[in-house]
Amino acid sequence: MVVTEHNLAALATTIKAWGRELGFADIRISDVDLAEQEAGFAAWLALGYHGEMDYMAAHGMKRARPAELVPGTIRAITVRMDYLPRAYKDEQGDERNWRAREQARLEPAAAGTATVSLYARGRDYHKVLRSRMQQLADRIKGEIGDFGYRVFTDSAPVMEVALAQKAGLGWRGKHTLLLNREAGSFFFLGEILTDLPLPVDESISSHCGQCSACIDVCPTKAIVGPYRLDARRCISYLTIELKGSIPVELRPLIGNRVYGCDDCQLFCPWNKFAQPSTLGDFDVRNGLDRASLVELFSWSEEQFNSRMEGSPIRRIGYQRWLRNMAVGLGNAAAAGAGTPEIIAALQQRSDDPSELVREHVAWALQQHGA
Template sequence: MADDLKSKLVAKALEEGFSACRITGPDAVPQIAARLQHYVDDGRHGQMSWMGERMGWRGDPAALWPEAKSVIMLAESYTPQHDPMAVIARPDRGAISVYAQNRDYHDIVKKRLKRVGRWLLEQQTEAGIKVFVDTAPVMEKPLGEAAGLGWQGKHTNLLGRELGSWFFLGAIFTTIELPRDGLAQGGCGSCTACLDACPTDAFPAPYQLDARRCISYLTIEHHGPVDLELREKMGNRIYGCDDCLAACPWNKFASEAREMRYAAREDLLAPKLSELAQLDDAAFRALFSGSPIKRVGRDRFVRNVLYAIGNSGDVRLREVAQGLCEDADGTVSEAARWAVSRL
């Protein structure tokens, strides 16, 4: 009975648009509590104070919802159809992480999860479910690895033989006892392509990340000015960074994205820094309506743009930066003055 339900569940998940569906349990990752504690104690989480909060839940999925018997882990591919690194060679343009070049994946994935969850409840009306996609203290990557979706690579992201590096994760916790899947086959071997690709040397060692040096963290999570040494290495990356993902050779086997709302918007493939720098709050909100970029706010985004302008070597952009030297936001005005001095 349970095997039959599981096979139908997987079929339903694929029908709804997910790229893969695997099952694990909330007790399958006992090692993560100590690892998370060590990470936070070392301060590698930077300003992400939420990582240290609710440590009991984050380090033990079983504590998050004690009634849960199974965790359904789902992957949704967003593999780009273009070369995500091409824009890096265009210093007058901004590089936006592939996942943020169109609609916010949180909304899309969560709606899919709810549809799969409702179907599951129709099969067993007495069951309970909870769905998560970056919305609770859930360690999705270790759970995804335990479910067999892939393995955490040397860049600490999850990757798989069929999925490559480009996929989102969602989780459905349920009170239904479902047959669990085994670990995935594959690994990184001696490859260090992702580590070698990092512009800021954010990996102290394979399988370890210091967020304080990661461009994704610096452009999205970090408040205030970025250290001078690091901002020079950010290049034209203004929201997130795909270098370590793009370098992974497993991507040659990656599943194609089926959801067109992940396909890059033309105006976000290689946007002009000169135009982005001049966004006020209203224009920023309008441009990034429905985008994950919206959550960082105009000030932090324009700060990133000014760092890219300072790194561009393009003297034509000096006037743009000059116009923001007296910006109302102190971090923006400091970034503008830095960019002017660089140009």
Template sequence: MSLPSEIDLKLLVQHIKLTAKALGFQQVGIADVDLSQHHQNLDSWLAKGYHGEMDYLSRNLDLRKHPEQLHQGTRRVISVRMDYLPEDAKFAQSLSNSQQAYISRYALGRDYHKLMRKRLNQLGKAINQYCERQLNMRPFVDSAPVLERQLATKAGLGWTGKHSLIINQDAGSWFFLGELFIDLPLPTDQAVEQQCGDCVACITICPTQAIVAPYQVDARRCISYLTIEYAGVIDEELRPLMGNRIYGCDDCQLTCPWNRYAQLTQEADFATREQLDQPGLLTLFAWTEAEFLSKTEGSPIRRIGYQQWIRNLAIALGNASYSEQALQQLKDKQDVGEIAQLHIQWAISQQQNKAATASRKTARLIRIVEKGLSRDA
């Protein structure tokens, strides 16, 4: 397509970036649509089955590899970053207390998809107004076969960390990505150099060792995949490693040295909901399905559904220290399906084993004390 001769593309890019930041995006970059350098890695990752049951990742591969086919006429991708880290995230307190639930920090507030898509639409309207014509654009926020991380790196938003997430030297990795496909030959930004060096902190800390090699994650072992994307029966080998993480896992980001530079979100919608601020496992486990749907309305958590929610909580309760109340609530839970019930039964056995261990320790302590008293006598 052609533009009116008076349109200076460099000035347009400046306008796009200023407008995007005014709309609440912390960073904006522009990439071309050539992703050929990533094709082989994608094919290899899929061939190894590392995508688990996320079959959608193996569908529409041509569209995923060729953005210009996903939205006809696309010549550039405007990639944006929006920080989501809430204030006072209480990472350590939540992870260290086995009676509390740990929820990935991105999911503590409102769902980001609609918010970011709305802002990208507003950005598109601003571009149309600037150019005084209707351009061919389409926004995407984790909603189509888009290689968003690869596009973000091409657009200079950061580099790919060994945990496969995008890292920015000034903002760490606590951010969402979104894209606006556009049919203009805008000047592109330069990719930044990889700066992880010899650091393997994210690989070392992963509870389930899901990062099987630098830049390769086996989703089938990843707690985020298991608690969010996977609806089936979780291997017993992996359940104890999940701890109290009931929705997602942030360990690889928590240990990343670059996240010392992470920025707190400026979006009120991403602030922690009251009912998700260090919630107790038993409190969440006691929710009925109606309460779950009500309390997670507008939250990304809602999409996993009640049965998966209960399954995840059951595993966390099985991993928690012994509690008579927990054991009773597990036994009383009846309004669940077969998969959730299977994990509840596992949790019951775990709690009973801990009760038996505690009883043996108490009996041993009593014998030691009685023996000591008899000697004194």
């Protein structure tokens, strides 16, 4: 196929149709000029808000310069994939009840239950998106022959939200995540950086207005201002990215959130429009939508590795898994859930081989006065 301006427009339309066939909720195209993002990113790094995520600084401004990451890049084909479990289709009723159920998991009455971020209850999204984006790239290649491209999903120094916003997939919310009028923010993003001069889509305006729900509800006040996140205080960072000890002053604020945190999304008004996934990949595994802290804390390392096979949770490793559970179990005391079962579970790990685990278990027992 000889690429011309006319058939590039047709190709863009076809790419979007193929994307929907592959399970993407939406797919848009943008240029890759992110120069306006550089000053804000540099200031964010200078403030140390990236914490121990050294990879955020390691590539310098390459993150805002896709053509330096993949030479020849002039376009980003950005995809969006919903990830709420399919079961919500039947359980939603008016399509809003799921939010009330998830919010209830954070109440003191549910202190003994582990709260895992919605995105991590099913299969690892990296594998799902990468596979389907590669299939999309293969279809394009089959149509036009060889072309320059690379596929990414949260796997390289790429400003995903900035590219998605530029492509018109939504706008950046005050919590720094992308928001979409028809789908809220419970979706994954992925990109195909390419040298194809495809026609670009228009960006859209922000619709957050004066709302500050995400800022107000953040348990650790990690959203230090509109569009500004101090990752060092974010529960997702503390329970996933942080490799060492969780700061003692932040532990009580984590509650029963043992892997990630959805609060800023759950209380965002736009997420009344969040859509269930059309794929079975994000169905809940291992009962992670209802498991107790004691149950998950009792897993052996072999059980953890086996049950978390194919899950994004496995990347934190067994020690950090136990660390997070210990914090949740310790916080159960303040919520009035200081049961003998919880104390016994903690005591059984008081001499764990890992110093990291022992420290957090000792803290948890102290909360229970044990």
